[in-house]
Amino acid sequence: MFKPLPDSRSGCVTLTIDGQSLSVFEGQSVAAAVLAAGLASCRTTVVSGSPRLPYCMMGLCFDCLMEIDGVPNCQACLVEVREGMVVRRQQGRRGLQP
Amino acid sequence: MTDLYDLAVVGAGPAGLAAATTGAEQGLRTVVIDEQASPGGQIYRGLERSPLAEPGFLGPDYQRGAVLLERFRAQDVEIIDRSSVWQVTPECEVAVTREDRVRFLRARRVLIATGAQERPCPIPGWTLPGVMAAGAGQILMKAAALVPDGRVVLAGAGPLLWLVAWQYVRAGAHVVAMLETVTNTARRAALRHLPRAIGAPDYLIKGIELMRTVRRAGVRHVTTVTGLRALGDENVKAVAYCNGGTWRELTCDLLLLHQGVVPNLQITRALGCAHDWDQAQLCWRPRLDAWGNSSLPGIAVAGDGGGIVGAIAAEKRGELAGLEAAHRLGTLSAAKRDRLAKPLQAEIRRHTRIRPFLDALYRPAAVFRSPPDETIVCRCEEVTAGEVRHLADLGCQGPNQTKAFSRCGMGPCQGRMCSLTVSEVLAEALSRPVEEVGAYRVRPPIKPVTLGALAAADLEEFASDDHGHEQPP
Amino acid sequence: MSATINCDIAVVGGGLVGAAIAYGLAGRGLKPVVVDEGDVAYRASRGNFGLIWVQGKGLGFDAYARWTRLSSEIWGDFAQELQDVTGVDVAHRRPGGLEVCVDDAEYQERAEELHRLSEQTPGFEYELLDPAALRALVPGLSEALPGGAYCPHDGHANPLYLLRALHEGITRKGGRYLPEGPVSAITPDGAGFALTTRAGRLRAERVVVTAGLGSKALASEVGLDAPVYPNRGQILVTERVTPFLELPTAYLRQTAEGSLQLGDTHEDVGLDDGTTSAAMKAIAARAVKSFPFLESVRLVRAWGALRVMTPDGAPIYDASERHSGAFLATCHSGVTLAAVHAIPLAAWIAGADPPPEVRSFSAERFHVQTAA
Numbered sequence: 001m002f003k004p005l006p007d008s009r010s011g012c013v014t015l016t017i018d019g020q021s022l023s024v025f026e027g028q029s030v031a032a033a034v035l036a037a038g039l040a041s042c043r044t045t046v047v048s049g050s051p052r053l054p055y056c057m058m059g060l061c062f063d064c065l066m067e068i069d070g071v072p073n074c075q076a077c078l079v080e081v082r083e084g085m086v087v088r089r090q091q092g093r094r095g096l097q098p
Numbered sequence: 099m100t101d102l103y104d105l106a107v108v109g110a111g112p113a114g115l116a117a118a119t120t121g122a123e124q125g126l127r128t129v130v131i132d133e134q135a136s137p138g139g140q141i142y143r144g145l146e147r148s149p150l151a152e153p154g155f156l157g158p159d160y161q162r163g164a165v166l167l168e169r170f171r172a173q174d175v176e177i178i179d180r181s182s183v184w185q186v187t188p189e190c191e192v193a194v195t196r197e198d199r200v201r202f203l204r205a206r207r208v209l210i211a212t213g214a215q216e217r218p219c220p221i222p223g224w225t226l227p228g229v230m231a232a233g234a235g236q237i238l239m240k241a242a243a244l245v246p247d248g249r250v251v252l253a254g255a256g257p258l259l260w261l262v263a264w265q266y267v268r269a270g271a272h273v274v275a276m277l278e279t280v281t282n283t284a285r286r287a288a289l290r291h292l293p294r295a296i297g298a299p300d301y302l303i304k305g306i307e308l309m310r311t312v313r314r315a316g317v318r319h320v321t322t323v324t325g326l327r328a329l330g331d332e333n334v335k336a337v338a339y340c341n342g343g344t345w346r347e348l349t350c351d352l353l354l355l356h357q358g359v360v361p362n363l364q365i366t367r368a369l370g371c372a373h374d375w376d377q378a379q380l381c382w383r384p385r386l387d388a389w390g391n392s393s394l395p396g397i398a399v400a401g402d403g404g405g406i407v408g409a410i411a412a413e414k415r416g417e418l419a420g421l422e423a424a425h426r427l428g429t430l431s432a433a434k435r436d437r438l439a440k441p442l443q444a445e446i447r448r449h450t451r452i453r454p455f456l457d458a459l460y461r462p463a464a465v466f467r468s469p470p471d472e473t474i475v476c477r478c479e480e481v482t483a484g485e486v487r488h489l490a491d492l493g494c495q496g497p498n499q500t501k502a503f504s505r506c507g508m509g510p511c512q513g514r515m516c517s518l519t520v521s522e523v524l525a526e527a528l529s530r531p532v533e534e535v536g537a538y539r540v541r542p543p544i545k546p547v548t549l550g551a552l553a554a555a556d557l558e559e560f561a562s563d564d565h566g567h568e569q570p571p
Numbered sequence: 572m573s574a575t576i577n578c579d580i581a582v583v584g585g586g587l588v589g590a591a592i593a594y595g596l597a598g599r600g601l602k603p604v605v606v607d608e609g610d611v612a613y614r615a616s617r618g619n620f621g622l623i624w625v626q627g628k629g630l631g632f633d634a635y636a637r638w639t640r641l642s643s644e645i646w647g648d649f650a651q652e653l654q655d656v657t658g659v660d661v662a663h664r665r666p667g668g669l670e671v672c673v674d675d676a677e678y679q680e681r682a683e684e685l686h687r688l689s690e691q692t693p694g695f696e697y698e699l700l701d702p703a704a705l706r707a708l709v710p711g712l713s714e715a716l717p718g719g720a721y722c723p724h725d726g727h728a729n730p731l732y733l734l735r736a737l738h739e740g741i742t743r744k745g746g747r748y749l750p751e752g753p754v755s756a757i758t759p760d761g762a763g764f765a766l767t768t769r770a771g772r773l774r775a776e777r778v779v780v781t782a783g784l785g786s787k788a789l790a791s792e793v794g795l796d797a798p799v800y801p802n803r804g805q806i807l808v809t810e811r812v813t814p815f816l817e818l819p820t821a822y823l824r825q826t827a828e829g830s831l832q833l834g835d836t837h838e839d840v841g842l843d844d845g846t847t848s849a850a851m852k853a854i855a856a857r858a859v860k861s862f863p864f865l866e867s868v869r870l871v872r873a874w875g876a877l878r879v880m881t882p883d884g885a886p887i888y889d890a891s892e893r894h895s896g897a898f899l900a901t902c903h904s905g906v907t908l909a910a911v912h913a914i915p916l917a918a919w920i921a922g923a924d925p926p927p928e929v930r931s932f933s934a935e936r937f938h939v940q941t942a943a
Contacts, residue, residue, distance in 0.1 A: 001228060001352055002238060003247035005269060009149045025242070027149055032242035040333060041227050046811050046829070047480040051332050053227035055477070055515075057234035057241075058140055059133055059182075059545075060215050060362070062478060062510035063225075073510070073546075073810055073869060078133055078180075093811040093829045098711025098864050185848070193848065202848065370845075492738060493748040496610020502617050503735040505828070510810065510871060536610055541872050542846060546810065549833075550866025553856040557848055 002035045015085040024081050031057060031064040031077035034087075042066050042076060043090035065090045103129045105423045106192050106205035108183050108365065111139020112163070112409050113401025113416035114211030115170045120420025122173040125429050129203065130177045131194055137170065137177060138163055139213055140233065141409045144240035155268040156240065157261070159409065166413060184543035186210070186365050190396045195547050200555035207396050207423050211416060214402035215362045217381070217462060218515050219254060219355035220469045223328030225477055232262045232356035245271045248351030251337050253277040253326050255460045256358040257305065264308045267315040275318040275348055277339045279357070281463050282322060288459035295455035298448070325465060328353055357462040360518065361403045367540035369397060375533035378457045379406055380467070381518060382537060389422035390415060398422065406457075411449040414442045467522040475523065476516040478509020483523050490527035496536045497521055510546065513538040574771070578604040578747070580920075581766055581775035583754045583789060586616040587730065587905030588912060589781030590737035595917025597744035604775065605741060606768055608752035613801075613844065615783050616905055618876020619730035620806060620834055621826070622819055623907045626668055626697065626722035630684055634931035635885040636692040639904070641928075642911040643724045649910040650728065656743055659736035661728045662827035668725025669708065669820040671716060671861045678717040685720055697722045709818065711864050719820075727819040729827060730906045737909075749773075753785060757792045759894040764793070777896040779920055783879045784842070786901050794893030796934040799901055802880040803838040805850045807873045823858055831868065833858045844875040878903040888916065888932040899934075 004025065011026040017037065024033040031054040034042050041051030043065050054064035057077050064076040069086050072094035076087075105121045107114045110132035121128040130137070136146040142163030144150075153160065178194060185193035192203040216231045223229065232252060238244040245266060250273050252263050259276070266273050295302055313319055325340030329347065336349045360381035363373065372385040372393035383405040390398040400419035401412035421438055424430035430438075469475070471484030481504050489500045497520045501507040507516055517538045525532040582593045585607030593603040608614075625643050629636025643665070650663035672678035685697045698721045705719045706712050738748055751770035757778060758765045766773040780789045780797070790797035811829035819825075823833050836850045851873050859866050879901055881887055886902035898920050902908055915926040 001246060001248060002244040005239075005243045005245055006151055009243070025149065027147060028242035028244075032238055032244060035238065036242070036244055045480060050225065050480070051227050052225065053333075054230070055234060056216065056231045057237040058215075060511065060514045061231075065510065071867065078182075080135055093813050094868075095813045096815050096864060096868070098709075098815055098862075187848070191848065492735075492742070493607070493750050494610075495750045498610045498617070502731040503738075508872075512872065539611070541874050542851075543870055543873065546869035546871050548867055548869050549809070549855040549859050552852055552870060553859045553866070555848075555852055557852055 001038060004036060013081055013083040013085070015081055015083070015087060017087045018089055026081060028081060029077045030066060030068060030079045030081055030085070030087055033081050034066070034076065041089065044092055046092050049092060103127050103203060103205040104427055105129075105207050105209060106131065106190070106203055107209045107211055108186065108192065109139065109211035109213055109401070109403070110134070110137035110177065111211060111213045111401060112141060112166060112413040113213070113403070113419070114139070114209070115166055116413045116416030117209050117211060117400050117420040117423070118175045119170045119173050120417045121423050122175045124420065124424035126424055126427060128175050129205075130175055131181050131183050131192065132177065132179055133182055135180055137167065137179070140237060142167070143237055149241070149243040156265055160240070162409070182545035183365065184545045184547050186369055186397070188369060188394050188397065193543070195545065195551060198548055198551050200547060200551045202555065202557060206427055207398065209390070209419050209423065210365050210397065210399045210403055211401045212362045212365060212403050213412070214359040214406060215514060217357045217360045218519050219357045219466060220473045220475050220483070220519050221326040221328060221355070221466070222470060222473050223330065223334070224355065225474055226328050226330050226334045227332065228330070228334035228351060229328045229353045229355065232259050232354040235352075235354045236262050236265065239265060239269065245269045246352045248272065249274045249349060250352045250354065251275050251277060251348055251350040252354045252356070253279070253323070253337060253339070254356040254466075255279045255462065256356050257456060257460070258359070259356040260305065260308045260312065262354065263312045263317060267312055267317065273312070273315070273317045274350060275320060276312065277320045277323045277326065277337070279323045279326070279463050279466065280321065280459060281461075284459055284461045287461070288455050291455035291458050295452050298452040301452040324463070357466050358460055359402065359406055361405060363403070364512070364514065364540055364544040366392065366399060366403070367537070368542050368544050369394060371397065373537075376405060378454065380462060390419045391422070407446070407450050407453065411446050414445045414449070417442050467519065468526045469519070475519045476506040476509065478511050478515070479505040479507075481506035483519070486520055486523045487527045490524055494524075495528070497524060497538050498536075500524065501538060507538050512540065512544065576604065576771070576773045578602060578773065578775050580604070580777040580779065581606060581764070581773055582779045582781055583757070583766070584752070584780070584782035584785065585738065585748060586614060586781065586783055587619065587734055587737070587909060588783070588900050588902060589779070590734060590741065591905075591909045591912035592779055592781060592900060592917050592920060593746055594737045594740045594744065595913035596921055597741050597746035598913075599917065599921045601921055603741065603746040604773060605746065605748050606752045606754050606766065606773065607748065607750050609750060613784050613842070613877050615877055615879050615903070616730065616734050618804070618806065618844070618874055619906055620804070620832060621727050621730045621824065621906055622668070622821070623665070623726040623728060624668060624821070624904070625695070625724035626670060626720065627681075627684055627688065628904075629692065629885070630688050632883065632885050632931075633692055634928040636688065636695065638911060638928040639907060640692070640695065640724055642908050643726065645914060646726065646910040649913060653736045653740060657736045657739040659732055659739060661733045661736050663726065663728040664817075665726030666817050667721055667723040669818045670720045671705070671712065671820050671822070672719050673716060673857060673860055675717045678719070681720055696724065709816065711815075711862060713861055713863050716861060725819065727824055728906060733906060733909060754782070754789060757789055759793060759897070763896065764894075777898070777920070779898045779900060781900050783901065784877060786899065790899050793897035794891040795889050795897060795899045797887060797899055797901060798934060798937055799879050799881055799887075801842055801877040802903070803840050803843065803875045803877055804835040805838075805846050805854065805873060805875050806835060807833040807851060807854050807870050809833070810869045810871055812868060822854075823861070831865070842877065844877050846873045846875050882937055886932050887934050888929050889934055
């Protein structure tokens with residue numbers, strides 16, 4: 001859905017999304033990286049399990065909720081990618097480990 | 099730890115940056131809190147750490163922000179970045195979360211400069227992956243150097259839509275069509291404002307030039323679109339549009355929607371500031387005086403968050419707010435403030451001259467404010483317009499009752515994406531004006547905060563109100 | 572202004588108390604007209620925690636303890652009927668309830684209270700739980716807690732869906748819902764009562780005042796006394812979580828959707844339904860102290876709810892002697908008592924003999940105390 005323009009970024013970081021290793025440009029948000037990687041969805045909704053991708057990219061719509069480094073329901077558009085980051089799609093409600 | 103500042107500015111967009119710079123220039127101990135990693139808000143997003151080798155294609159307006167940022171950095175104002183403000187109290191206490199740690203800041207004055215958000219564009223299918231707000235497309239260019247690699251359709255109305263189309267065309271993206279929903283009624287109404295708009299020739303010329311470039315690039319421009327639907331199962335495959343009574347389809351990989359921008363009111367609502375309905379812009383705005391003071395002492399608003407004025411006027415309003423802060427906190431006399439304000443006020447008048455024309459021309463059509471029954475209006479809880487109308491039939495008189503009875507507005511976004519729509523749907527169903535129907539009650543935290551961070555927060559006990567608040571003039 | 576509406580019985584206030592009574596009246600063949608305020612009103616019903624709580628209620632007031640227990644026993648059938656009539660599932664569950672004590676003093680106090688209650692009110696069951704028993708019931712509870720108590724009579728429901736179901740039910744059973752409040756005056760006219768609403772006038776043979784904090788003024792117009800005052804409780808609600816807690820506790824319960832509701836406070840702040848950082852922190856701290864694994868769960872909303880409190884915390888039910896046909900009903904446990912309001916209390920208002928407990932809830936009990 002999205003491709004990078006020739007750009008001035010020199011660095012890349014490696015992270016995993018649902019176990020799949022990806023090399024992404026540093027300095028961008030996790031949500032942007034997800035879109036650039038062409039993922040079909042970043043989460044499924046709590047009510048109907050429908051797939052969603054980010055909508056507003058500015059922290060208002062909460063459609064970009066993902067699990068980042070073990071923390072569920074993070075707004076991926078507000079988190080910058082980092083080397084070794086572990087990202088997972090948010091499948092419906094978050095879980096808890098009592 | 100609670101710290102005491104003179105001026106706490108929420109939001110590092112043009113208004114917030116200008117206010118903080120001016121405040122600091124006037125000797126106020128100032129702090130700016132912002133969610134992003136670097137300042138600039140959305141309009142100047144990515145300016146300081148641009149991933150683009152050649153940001154010039156974004157246009158000259160974007161580069162304006164560089165001057166503003168330079169002035170801001172020169173003042174060495176403290177900026178708390180990557181942080182969410184989740185509460186502002188009438189006592190000017192600001193609750194901030196950064197990396198799961200909560201901090202309470204105290205100030206003698208708080209300036210809310212959280213800007214605008216896009217008006218929700220509820221059409222059937224708008225929750226499909228691949229349907230996004232037009233502003234999101236622009237943010238991806240500025241902050242991540244990403245452009246669409248497939249077929250893009252832009253749909254809706256507003257200057258931003260044309261700007262994104264223009265930027266995409268210059269960046270080499272394949273923009274298939276611009277489906278414009280501007281109504282004939284709106285065009286006629288806008289003509290009445292044209293004489294005044296001609297007093298802002300640069301805006302008009304810029305607009306015409308944008309449209310010309312986009313059309314010349316082969317983008318199909320469909321006018322007077324009266325219906326839109328996003329089609330697909332797991333993601334958007336096509337957009338259906340109605341034009342001249344006929345429905346047609348265009349295949350696309352990305353659909354960008356836009357129906358203008360409206361003030362982001364989460365903080366002012368949660369604070370309990372007074373708000374008024376703006377019939378020209380079809381949204382609420384906080385009740386402010388000429389200096390940006392809200393209905394609560396010590397709380398002020400500057401920029402698009404006080405009513406849509408555009409980036410340049412927002413910046414000037416921010417400067418005014420900085421002067422007013424200095425005056426209220428005793429470091430600037432009224433006479434000097436007025437003198438310094440004069441050229442700013444003239445700039446504001448100049449840059450808002452185009453607004454009545456734009457507001458009239460791009461007035462969102464009723465079908466996009468109160469959509470068909472099957473349209474999801476609450477994206478978080480997946481409640482449809484039809485369900486809201488059914489609740490009106492049941493006797494619900496307003497959005498807070500419909501929220502209680504259906505969860506519409508109770509999800510993570512806490513009504514940001516559905517508040518205006520629900521108020522409009524109810525107004526139509528109850529045959530009452532929107533301002534009478536009202537809006538959601540907004541409560542803290544206006545951004546989520548973990549129980550652990552809240553439980554561990556250091557909260558000094560305030561025995562009395564002795565923070566040295568500004569005195570009424 | 573609409574023409575005067577005539578009806579056999581008017582219910583002033585469409586919150587949980589008024590709606591339950593009106594639903595009951597409609598089910599008995601009457602045609603109640605419920606007059607309700609608009610979208611923004613104090614609406615204690617919207618702030619309710621949702622517990623159907625027997626544990627600890629009515630110590631020193633046996634009738635209240637029995638009335639509460641009765642409601643809890645018939646609530647299940649009541650919920651089923653509501654679903655059958657309206658299609659709305661109010662998520663009623665009765666797994667029993669838990670008190671989780673965070674320190675020894677609290678545990679001792681609770682143990683004593685429950686023991687006295689079981690002596691006072693035959694049939695009241697409970698079980699004290701030591702830390703091991705507590706953790707067996709709720710995995711993940713902090714090991715540092717001194718203990719708690721389990722009561723099999725307790726349960727919970729969704730208070731908002733309950734109100735929605737009652738409103739739908741009233742209409743389906745032939746009643747009317749008029750969002751034309753507030754009622755500014757009730758004038759007894761010999762044969763009945765004339766009500767002045769925002770939109771016009773209403774004439775009713777009988778009237779039930781169930782206006783929460785607004786009951787005081789209206790009750791006095793029909794010869795009744797409603798010594799109610801606001802008591803604020805702050806509540807927090809979190810993001811949705813997969814089910815892990817079946818048992819509701821007094822300060823924390825997991826809703827059917829998965830979100831956690833946390834409470835609470837008891838504050839004397841007049842009509843201020845706002846929240847405070849200190850209370851939010853205290854509520855969060857208590858939750859995390861009891862359930863340490865909750866520290867990563869996010870709070871999404873907090874609110875203050877104004878309980879409709881009476882001098883002893885128990886309901887007030889009264890029939891006016893001076894103006895026959897006027898009634899008053901108020902309480903702060905609108906969810907717990909919804910079942911008895913819809914069934915035996917509505918029956919009494921409709922003309923049946925009063926349930927044995929009802930006389931104990933007259934506001935006369937406060938006058939006796941003042942005189943003494």
